[in-house]
Amino acid sequence: MSVEILDGATIVHFLEDEEAFNSSVGNRFARLDTNNDGLLSYEEMLKELRSLRIFETHFGIDVDSDPNELARVYESLFIQFDHNLNGTIDLEEFKKETKQMMLAMADGMGFMPIQMVLEEDSILKKAVEIDSNKVAA
16 A cells, blocks of 8 residues: 555546556456456455445444445446446446546546555556656656
8 A cells, every 4th residue: 555646637647548547457357357257247346345345434444334235335336337237247347437437536536636545556556656657757
């Protein structure tokens, strides 16, 4: 983990760099696709969602979460990625939804820099790295 400064422009610039975006999303997809069938099942995606612990913490402090509510949220998120509703997520669906979520995040952030703790292998960390490299060049 590292603490990074980013804003909406950092994310937008990353999304505009199709090669970097596609590579990062493709790598993340491959890590999630544990059975290497080129598709993400609900179980594979659920492991990722659970590891993020977004709904089990509040400002970094563990909270009691209703397991039934968590299951509904995770299922809803899976369906959001599964555009053709066939029960699996292919790479194109994953890219499209990841891009939409990142655009929403950029829109929400605006252009005021914020400080975030990012996982080393996260897509946002890659966005910061690419933006930093462009500024340095």
